[in-house]
Amino acid sequence: MKKQKVSSAVIRRLPRYFRHLTDLHLTGVERISSSALGKSMGLTASQIRQDLSCFGEFGQQGYGYNVDNLRGEIADILGMNKGHTAIILGAGNLGRALMENFHFDRSGVALAAAFDVSPDVVGQERGGVPVYHVDKLEEYLAAHPASIGVLTVPRGVANPIAARLVRAGVKGIWNFTNTELNLKEPGVIIENVHFADSLLALSYMISEDA
């Protein structure tokens, strides 16, 4: 399917659609109207129709959306069936939390390996994922290409490690380091996870309420 240019706000809503449709699917809902889907997500029916129209024709007048079909279409749009593979850089507390507790596979991503420098963790497995020394990064990626690098290293080494990932062919960096990455290579996608943005939104909402 040829996609038109899609706004960042729509891209941000797609994973939420997927999450809500998954919940509906798991509770046995087979079809849903755009207004009911909107209500459960805090959006208007017309916003939902407009969002989805960026990607093609879904749903039927008077019937609504088939939950399972729409969920599958959105999974496709999100690239969940592209066979993306990820590696983790930095097997400290946060890296280990992701290795042991985060279900990469539920996002269609295979977590293949992690890299660190600490003798405490190199050579071990965490959550079934092997941890190698970061000196082996290029050698590993030459044999096992990965599309996503998960950056959970200390911020002081974030930029050099990110540059090595990109030179070794990684296309997207999931950046947990709270540092702006300055990559010279064009075309690399950086997705920053800003914990503070979320905490500040919570702070706003509880302060408002008072």
Add this chain to the structure above:
Amino acid sequence: MKKQKVSSAVIRRLPRYFRHLTDLHLTGVERISSSALGKSMGLTASQIRQDLSCFGEFGQQGYGYNVDNLRGEIADILGMNKGHTAIILGAGNLGRALMENFHFDRSGVALAAAFDVSPDVVGQERGGVPVYHVDKLEEYLAAHPASIGVLTVPRGVANPIAARLVRAGVKGIWNFTNTELNLKEPGVIIENVHFADSLLALSYMISEDA
């Protein structure tokens, strides 16, 4: 300042404004036009003026915004000067990552304590924060009220622990458990951190690019 009802999209942008203004401040920028601020954030000048108009009059025609003043105003709006205190529930990998590496204070929040059940960690300090047994939760909160509970427990106990937090007076829950919380008490604010939404947005963007 009396605030009008503010949309969730604006609330989500406020922490980003704060982050960008902090960066500008640290690099010595004293004033900035709405169009220059917008450019650095991927927003239009009119969107920025409209967002900020929800909270009062900032900036001056032909001068722009005083970076430090606007940063201070947004900090106030975000409740960063309200003296919010947080406790962490669950000192596993993710809880420890937050205790040791996340700067709560930079969001105006004091992290006071953590709670767990494991004898490996109860009675210790991590990142300068004491870890108590969760049996002491109500006793602790009676003596040291906290406004924010950070939920990093296993998902199976997320709901009962959240209910205990709310009964003990916590007003906001920062939920990392990937579980929908079903709280009966009205007025509690839940801020969910969905790692998968972020990973799926990255998956979309690198798939698009291919």
